[in-house]
Amino acid sequence: MNSSAPPSTLPGIPPATSPGATPLITARDLHLAFGLTEALRGVDLTIRSGEILAIMGPSGSGKSTLLHILAGVLVPDRGSVVYNGQRISTMNEAERARLRLAEFGFVFQFGQLLPDLSALDNVSIPLLLGGMSRREALARSEELLGSFGLSSCKDKRPPQLSGGQAQRVALARALVAGPRVLFADEPTGSLDSLSSEQVMEMLAATVRGFGVTLVVVTHDARTAAYADREVIVRDGQIRSGFEL
Amino acid sequence: MKTLACARLLLAHDRTSLLRLLGIVCGVAVGTALFLTLWGFAQGLTTRTERATWPDYATDGTAGMPAGELTGELSSDQIVISGNSAVLYSSLADHFLDKRIGVVSIAATADSTVAVPGAHPLPGPGEYLASPAAAALIAEYPVEALGERYGQPAGILGDEALGSPGSLLILRGMTLEEIREQPDATVVSSLAGKAFSTSTFRIAAIVGSIAILLPVLLLISIITRLGAAQRSETFATLRLIGATPAQIARLAVLETGVTSLVGAVLGAVLAWAASPLFAQIQIDNERFFASDIQPSLPFALGVALLITLATTFVAWVRALRSQNTDLGASRELMEKRPGLWRLVPVLLGMLALVGGGWLSSNPVMNLGVSELLFGALFVAGFAAILIGLVLAGPLLTWWASRFAARFSRGAAGVIAFARIRQHPQATFRAVGGLVVAVFVASFFFAAITIAHVEEEGDGRDSQQGGAESSSDTAGASERSAVGASPDLLHASLSGGYTVADMDAVQEQLKAADGVTGVAPVYYHERPTATEEGSNTEGEASGGAEAGPSEGIAVLRARDAAVLGIPEAEVPDAPWIELPPRYLPSASVPEDADPEASIQAAQFADSSELRPSYLFVGYDGDPLMRERIRTVLLTSSLRLAMVPLTIAEMRDDGATDSFVQEYAYLANLGVLIATAVSGISMAVSTVSSILDRRRTLALMRLAGMPHTTLRRMIAAETLLPLLVVFLLSAGLGFVVAQLLLSGLTAGRRSVIFSLLDPTYFVVLALSLLLATAAILATFPTARRSTALSVTRFE
Ligand SMILES: Nc1ncnc2c1ncn2[C@@H]1O[C@H](COP(=O)(O)OP(=O)(O)OP(=O)(O)O)[C@@H](O)[C@H]1O
Ligand SMILES: [Mg+2]
DSSP states (O other): OOOOOOOSSOTTOOOOOOTTSSEEEEEEEEEEEETTEEEEEEEEEEEETTOEEEEEOSTTSSHHHHHHHHTTSSOOSEEEEEETTEEGGGSOHHHHHHHHHHHEEEEOSSOOSOTTSOHHHHHHHHHHHTTOOHHHHHHHHHHHHHHTTOGGGTTSOGGGSOHHHHHHHHHHHHHHTOOSEEEEESTTTTSOHHHHHHHHHHHHHHHHHHTOEEEEEOSOHHHHTTOSEEEEEETTEEEEEEEO | OHHHHHHHHHHSSSHHHHHHHHHHHHHHHHHHHHHHHHHHHHHHHHHHHHHHTTTTTSSSTTTOBOGGGTSTTOOGGGOOOSSSOOEEEEEEEEEETTEEEEEEEEEEOTTOOOOOTTOSSOOOTTEEEEOHHHHHHHHHSOTTTTGGGTOEEEEEOOGGGOSSTTOOEEEEEOOHHHHHTSTTOEEESOOOOOSOSSHHHHHHHHHHHHHHHHHHHHHHHHHTTTTHHHHHHHHHHHHHTTOOHHHHHHHHHHHHHHHHHHHHHHHHHHHHHHHHHHTTSOBTTBOOOHHHHOOOHHHHHHHHHHHHHHHHHHHHHHHHHHTTSOOOTTOOOOOOOOOGGGGHHHHHHHHHHHHHHHHHHSOOSOHHHHHHHHHHHHHHHHHHHHHHHHHHHHHHHHHHHHHHHHHOOSHHHHHHHHHHHHOHHHHHHHHHHHHHHHHHHHHHHHHHHHHHHHHHTTOOOGGGGGGHHHHHHHHHHHHHGGGSOSSEEEEEBOSOOOHHHHHHHHHHHHTSTTEEEEEEEEEEEOTTSOOOTTOHHHHHHHHHTOOTTTEEEEEEGGGGGGGTOOGGGSOSSSEEEEOGGGOSSOOOOTTOOTTOOOOBOOOSOGGGOEEEEEEEEEOSOHHHHHHHHHHHHHSSOOBSSOOBOHHHHHHHHHHHOHHHHHHHHHHHHHHHHHHHHHHHHHHHHHHHHHHTHHHHHHHHHTTOOHHHHHHHHHHHHHHHHHHHHHHHHHHHHHHHHHHHHHHTTTSOOOOGGGOOHHHHHHHHHHHHHHHHHHHHHHHHHHHHTOGGGOOOO
16 A cells, blocks of 8 residues: 555645644643543643644543543533634534534544445535535545545445555545644554554645644654654643653 | 353443343333234224124024014914024114113023023013113113113123123013014024124234234334444454354344343233233223233233244344454444345235236136135235335335435435445334335225225125114215204104004104104105005115105194294195105205205195104203103104114214224224334434444534434435335235225225325324434434543544
8 A cells, every 4th residue: 555645735725824833722721520530630731723732641641531622522620722712611512513513623543434434425524514515525525535545445435444544534534624623532543553654644744734733642652753742641631741 | 151141241241231131121021012912902802893793693694584574464473483492683773872772682482592692591571681881871860761661670791792891782581572573683593793794804804913013023123123233343342352153143142032031021921911901991982801802821921932032033143144244343234235036025915916806806716715715815915015015115215215315415315325225224124114004004095995985885784783774874864864953853663554643643752751842754655656565664664765756755734843844934735745854864866956945745645655754852951862762662663773863873874884993993003003113213213323323423523513413314214214105105005906806806996086084194194203203313312422421532
């Protein structure tokens, strides 16, 4: 499998702006408890536009929880998240859903593709949800899949794809609607080192090419190596962070 | 034992899995209980009808001798009674307030050994036995209102003579001389009811039972598949770590076997124990004897065992089959593309029906055998089509989803149609029950149009016994008695009287309490018509059927007021012609002028007049009406039937008709099937959402709105429904057509203009129920894909 070069232009995405300058997401004093488990205990974090941020830490430290709060999936018990001037933490569920659909993309470890749909249809869903016509959505998805080296897989259904292929389809789906921020939770967690490298390379190249901000949760140092910056979560708090 | 421990660990380890197992147990219990209860009701209706109809079949069969041969000049010692075991018998429908009471009059010859249901010993002349409900009714009112009509109470009629605990039945003893005067008196040598008057009704009952029970079986099969996706993931993981296919199949058998067994036995015991309670439910206005609907415990447990075996076998086969697919923890079972063979049963069924039809119009064998063969072919064909519809559904749905996918624009449509394409059986199973219900409803309502035709035509159903003549009369009275006053009892006379006799009777009756007027009505035959002779029976019915072209109804001008005819309309003559609109039983031509003016009657001599009716007006008080009825019934007047008001005649016509009764039962059946199917649909839709909850929740997380989820559910359910809705309605009509032409050797066909509006109500109702089922799944869909309950990694 050739690890194809990242696309030079991504349909529908404005050209890159200078990365790293303005804060895009600002989280202050985040607290969240699941019953007695305090998953987050006062997290402060600023994410700058266009950067790649890796969130690392041991298992159970609260990485996924933090990611979900940043993306407006979970609501913190205390503290605030401001995205691009909008206070996410006080929006209602419908408003947050609209924001996620329009501005964010998501990649998870596995199982995010609809098993009944072909790879192509899976990629087109966010465009359809955004109100695009079926034909245009399919054309655009096909183009993107092609640029990800997945043309031959477009009619296969997820159970017929390899793990790496499935992750790349998921990546295409996350990017097809032109999000400003991509949230990835262990995107290579279920892959062997070779496919994981392919996926990460593609991920990094794509987001850099289009100035998409990437927040990636990982416990894998090789994955984190693609990041501009990394923070470490331990016991629900950010312990140290350093810039590359 | 190791399997058991393993199963416990794997299948019942946490709250969710336990809840799932509990859900299956409860679902199977409810399904089994429902199955047995419906079965019980079907049985109960049959046994109840069989017991209750003994008075109706005395005139049927070879032993009966029509009344005409007994009456006339014969005196009682001249009656030829076959053998030494015979009774004389007549049956009437009496009325009291808004109730109808069956009255059977009986006189046994001295050495009669004929068993009369419920009577040990027979009531002697002047005595009567009453059913418990009738006895209670008689005790509730003064004797002159009701009890006096039948003579002296001599005890309670046994349950074996009654259809239901509420049956109102009187068995009245008479002398041989007295009973000869009764209309329809017959010699019989045995008295036994029939569950079905004709084989057509027997076929209808079998077909109806299949149609109601099939959706219940579908429900059970849906329930045992709750959370199947989750389980197959568990099994796949097990294979991954080295379990053999046989071990996994054993695990599946154990899980389904144990849950089904517990559920089914629970359901069986529940159905058995609750049947006395269910017996209180009224079907066709009557409760049941608990023993009629209670399934025997061994039978109930046998059914439970069968259900368990069936579900376990299916689980075993599925578990074994799933081993042939690719291995992979997250890969769900793929359904095979539905094959064309699925159309075969429907086609075979059609073939059987067409073949049966051909056979009945071209009998190659002796007619009886042909008829029998047609019945067998029809039942087999109908069952094949019914089951074939459920089998063909996935294929049709698959085709439709490919077609619809081409036109779907939104995300919801794309997701839904892809789901249907990948899981045609699962998506169709959700609506299978409704499809069956719609098919049966269409079939039934189309087939029943023939009955409307026959009712309006010659429609004399000889099976109906005593009540029959009144119902026929009532059919005509819908149109004819428009002018009649509601507070008028119509006593139809059974002949042998002169005008002078009637004048005397009139004077006597006028003096009775509560009577506001008495009007004898006579029949005058036009000279052109042939005389019927002195046959008294012929006279009575001849009078009743007096058409304007053959004869006229005549009464004294001074009595016109009793019928509510305004004085201004009455011509100045001693005798006037009574327009048919005042008569309860004349057939009025379509072109008859409803406002035709009343003419003076023309005839030579009053000896040409034959008394046919006595109209008795009362003051409108129902209890007073009953007293007058008692007076008339206990008088020496010979009546052709119980004196009735127009409303009562119409009521008789409305409730007595077989067609009405079957229509009622069919409606009930369709309603039950529809309701069960609605539940199935909701269960299966929810279960399909739960199977996909992780992916759907991730989609929600990525911003997919609720509306898309809802639209997706609706499309997934409505497409299979609508596709097969049309097909099953169409097939229902076709099958009805084949039945009718088969039964009548091609002379009859479905008449769409006569389709009962209820049919469309039923269709609308099933669509409404489907919609309700879909709506009911929305909250669950929302909750189960909520972000807070799902962990995303
Ligand atoms: N829905 C939940 N209900 C209860 N506890 C939860 C829930 N989600 C997370 N937790 C708890 O919160 C803590 C943080 O969980 P989180 O998923 O954020 O960890 P993580 O850092 O992503 O771990 P991993 O690297 O293993 O994915 C853990 O102790 C976990 O048990
Ligand atoms: Mg995590």
